[in-house]
Amino acid sequence: MTEYQVIESDQTVYRDGTIKLHGPEGFEGMRKAGKLAASILDALVDEVKPGVTTAALDDIVRAMTLDAGAVPATMGYRGYAHSCCISVNHVICHGIPSEKALKDGDIVNIDVTPLLDGWHGDTSRMYLVGDVPLKARRLVDITHECLMLGIEAAKPGARLGDISAAIQRHAEEHRYGIVREFCGHGVGRLFHDAPEVVHAGRAGSGPELKPGMFFTIEPMINLGKPQAKMLRDGWTAVTRDRSLSAQFEHSIGITESGAEIFTLSEKGLHKPPY
Helix, strand or coil: CCCEEECCCCCCCCCCCCCEEHHHHHHHHHHHHHHHHHHHHHHHHHHHCCCEEHHHHHHHHHHHHCCCCCCCCCCCCHCCCEEEEEEECCEEEECCCCCCCCCCCCCEEEEECCEEECCECCCEEEECCCCCHHHHHHHHHHHHHHHHHHHCCCCCEHHHHHHHHHHHHHHHCCEEEEEECCCEEEECCCCEEEECCCCCCCCCCCCCCCCCCCEEEECEECCCCEEEECCCCCCCECCCCCEEECCCEEEEEEEECCCEEECCCCCCCCCCCC
């Protein structure tokens, strides 16, 4: 049986398996953190280009986060030493910034989570580097559509499985693989919390969505087969068949009538081309 916990403003929050239900203070905190996260990704639009290293992009993310009075939630998280994750081409997620330069034709996911006043603004976006082949651009487009269809299914009274089914249906219509090893998650004062939000599943299954629930939806869609494998660094996940992978992520809150997206770009830079 799913347990829900109403979070009051002065309550210390623990990861205890319950699904947290937040009030107005939580929504306001997530709006501010999400706005900052989106503005950081907006600023990277002009920086992601051939010849730029992912380490340089990480430096920009760290500087913008700190300048805004926030901290990158990833720094020090389980030993991770960077301000964001940057995943290129066949890297599914959790790519580690390095001195390797981007090249023409790459597709890149940048995942940021500024922690602002105790709230986590978790979001990621795809970027196209130079002249990107049509099949890669199509993968990016469909992945964004999967995210938005998942968000459309997120409303009070629905089930988590409705989100999963909407994403799976659209991806498989285009014969893409849906990564199962990683999923969305509860978010708020905690970086990762209940519930787990899988991106393939059966409609009508899973916990009921209730107003005040905060979580991410972040489908990872592969051009080839869905299987992933971990590299020896313990972080980087890649496609087993080395096919391209794309991902978009938003943090959302369930309202009385639907879902509020906390991490929307105020500049309308939701997906490439920008």
